[in-house]
Amino acid sequence: MIYSYTQIANYLRCPRSYRYRYLDGWREKETRPAMIFGRCFEKALEAYFCGEDCGVVLYKEWGAYREAGFEYKKGETWDQILRQGMQLLQHFVQSNRIRISKPKENIQIKVTRELPNANQFVSYIDAVGELDGTRCLIDWKTTTSRYSEEPAGLLSLDPQVVCDSWAAGIADVAFVVFVRKHHSEIQYLRTCISEEQRREFGQLVSATIGQIEAAQFPSHSGIRFPQNGCVSCSHLGLCLEDQKLIDSNLIRAAGANDLAWLDELVF
Ligand code: SF4
Numbered sequence: 176m177i178y179s180y181t182q183i184a185n186y187l188r189c190p191r192s193y194r195y196r197y198l199d200g201w202r203e204k205e206t207r208p209a210m211i212f213g214r215c216f217e218k219a220l221e222a223y224f225c226g227e228d229c230g231v232v233l234y235k236e237w238g239a240y241r242e243a244g245f246e247y248k249k250g251e252t253w254d255q256i257l258r259q260g261m262q263l264l265q266h267f268v269q270s271n272r273i274r275i276s277k278p279k280e281n282i283q284i285k286v287t288r289e290l291p292n293a294n295q296f297v298s299y300i301d302a303v304g305e306l307d308g309t310r311c312l313i314d315w316k317t318t319t320s321r322y323s324e325e326p327a328g329l330l331s332l333d334p335q336v337v338c339d340s341w342a343a344g345i346a347d348v349a350f351v352v353f354v355r356k357h358h359s360e361i362q363y364l365r366t367c368i369s370e371e372q373r374r375e376f377g378q379l380v381s382a383t384i385g386q387i388e389a390a391q392f393p394s395h396s397g398i399r400f401p402q403n404g405c406v407s408c409s410h411l412g413l414c415l416e417d418q419k420l421i422d423s424n425l426i427r428a429a430g431a432n433d434l435a436w437l438d439e440l441v442f
Contacts, residue, residue: 176384177295180338183383188404191394193387195410200428203409208245212237212256213317216353217283217301219264220315224278224302229264233257259355266361273313273351275304286342294384298342306363311347312339322352322362330366334376340368341376 186193195201205211215236223229237260241253267273275281284300302313314336316322323329330336336348346369352362394414396405405411412420 177297178290178380178384179297180335183338183380184334186383186387187379189395189408189410190386190392191414192408192410194392195413198392201410201413201425202428203424204426206244206246208240208243208247208251208253208256209317209319211240211243211245212260213315215240216260216263216317217315219260220267221278221282223264223268224275224282229268230261233260233264256355259359262359263353263355263361266359267351267353270361270363272307272363273304273349274308275302275313278302284343288342290381290384292388296342296380298339300339300343303343303345306349306351306365309347309365310345311349311365312336312343312345313349313351314339316350316352317355318352319355321354321360322350322364324362324364328366330364331368331372333366336366337368337372337376341373344373346370 182193182197185196215233218236219229219233222232234257237253237257245253247253281304282302284303286298286300288296288298290296300312301315303310304313305311306313330348330350333350336350340346340348346367348366348368350362350364350366352364354360354362396403396414405414408414409424412418412422412424
């Protein structure tokens with residue numbers, strides 16, 4: 176089996192949701208523009224480092240979704256998101272703080288780790304390069320709100336970054352956060368993942384795979400007023416046996432999904 180961060184994180188959030196997604200093949204329909212736009216934006220960044228016109232690439236990539244019928248937030252439009260993206264690209268180029276040599280090799284890097292029982296863990300690292308001259312693993316984020324920097328050290332707890340650091344064996348990490356808002360902004364944030372965190376993450380991966388292989392899929396709703404993780408879970412319709420919710424949120428792939436690790440290219 177090939178595992179990925181998305182799979183492990185999904186299992187840890189709710190094993191029942193993992194079963195629905197990875198064993199039964201229920202996938203969420205892509206109706207959220209933010210996620211698709213993030214993917215288009217990363218392609219534009221890659222084009223920039225490869226010496227191409229990143230604005231043209233963003234327009235082409237995002238243009239493919241102009242008539243996609245996304246569920247936009249109140250006041251948000253396709254044009255507005257494009258404008259924000261163009262503004263962010265301009266700021267990014269002007270700030271010139273990130274350097275990536277050999278971009279074909281150092282952007283969207285596939286890293287594979289061998290695990291016991293012939294399992295593998297696959298990660299896609301956004302990039303490895305330099306922020307202000309210091310070599311680090313780079314994580315692009317596109318968001319509509321600023322990343323919280325307080326209290327100090329908070330960013331080192333980001334589980335995806337711990338995973339990437341574990342997979343790549345690189346301690347220094349830079350978050351480049353592209354904040355889409357009225358006055359768009361880019362945050363350049365640094366953190367360091369300790370060797371102990373990486374070791375613990377490896378243990379967490381092994382323990383989680385052990386539970387998956389033992390077919391342990393209890394529901395873990397995590398409901399605790401006022402937070403209710405089920406409300407934002409795409410599999411809520413299945414748990415409630417609500418056909419209307421299933422039809423509006425999910426599509427079902429045929430059989431178990433052997434290529435689930437490819438989600439890493441998406442999320
Ligand atoms: S709706 Fe709740 S219990 Fe059901 S799969 Fe999602 S998180 Fe788990």
